Amino acid sequence: MTELLLAESVPVDGRVLVLGAGGGLELKVFAEAHRSWRFVGVDPSAPMLQLARATLGDLAARVDWHEGYVDDAPTGPFDGATCLLTLHFLDAAERLRALAQLRRRLAPGAPLVVAHHSFPQDDAGKTRWLERYAAFAAASGIEASNARNAVEAIGSRLPLLAPEVDVALLREAGFERIDLFYAAFTFRGWVAYAPA
Template sequence: MTHPHTPSVFTDPAAVARYADGPRRNVPGYDSLLRMSRILLAEHVPDHGRVLVVGAGGGLELEDMARAHPGWRFDGVDPSQPMLALAAQRLQSASVPDDRVALHHGYVQSAPAGPFDGATCLLTFHFVPREERVPMAAEIRRRLKPGAPLVVAHLSVADGAGPGGEGGAGERDLWLSRYAAFQVASGVPPEHAAKARDKVAAELAVLTPQEDEAILREAGFTDVQRFYMGFAFRGWVATA
């Protein structure tokens, strides 16, 4: 089941095979983001807790958390079957036992009811249309125990317009240009980075940080705290 807004990079076999390199080329401090995410979860998730991973395709965060917390069990959900297959391969290569991870093809509505001790949604929300974000966040919250943490991180930049912006006109373009510059510094050819930047600007619903925080609160989360910023990316931890 592929979402109409699911980028072809998650369904094209060649692109899927190259996926593991992408987050590190695109996201400043990606490995540290993974470590921070599991540290935030571990503040509340017990040694033998259960974690929901939304957008689990590729398996990078699943592998990271499974290695660091051998008692945790995971349910991962993703709308791309090829990306789920890649996650399964990665976990098998990392010798993560099958009984610790269940992978589900679909959206968060396809995930078990839980209740889960914590959840992550990394590098996923920017692919979700604005009107679908509150319902999606609410579905995540519905599956969490009261007081459980949700860790999210995705593209989120100021637009410079009014009190919701974090600077003057052109602020959004500046941050997206820095996003492209980071890709170039990571070894991406400049023409490919420029194309990626234009694609993000034209096709993704990249909201402002204030809008992203408001979505979490409207979905019923409290204590929304920003813990990460890497050029055009932001990350928050919130409480169900």
């Protein structure tokens, strides 16, 4: 889904910033689908960047790797950016700062695709969605006790935000044309654009 959303706007010879590049799975998908795209991959974990290089194999030559955070990324401008399964580790203030830094690095009209845990945060809503997440994990083959432990960790350790707060932060960071493209239990994904 992310690759398709990027491909709507990123030119044939585009340059894409991937914040939270560790592991390299999305980079591999992007690089295989678009042979002329170049990438900047940023992640704070050196071992995860090593894993990403291994995952990409020969495709890794098309990626400039940066160990660190968004401030350590080149200034761009980039034709698109992604931040998958990363923003839910940041509290609202840090999330806004990261989004604003991503926005500053994008060319006019360029897309940003984000996806992370984002679900209602009132007591009843939070409990309901975390229980659903645990039930789905157990139904997918995860041992019930492990699913419960994961839900406990998500609910108590992550600085979770409600979807409407995530959208407000994207707007405050300067993005426009914000569209929800993915919703599955506790996960949400949006595509948003730098002003043209």
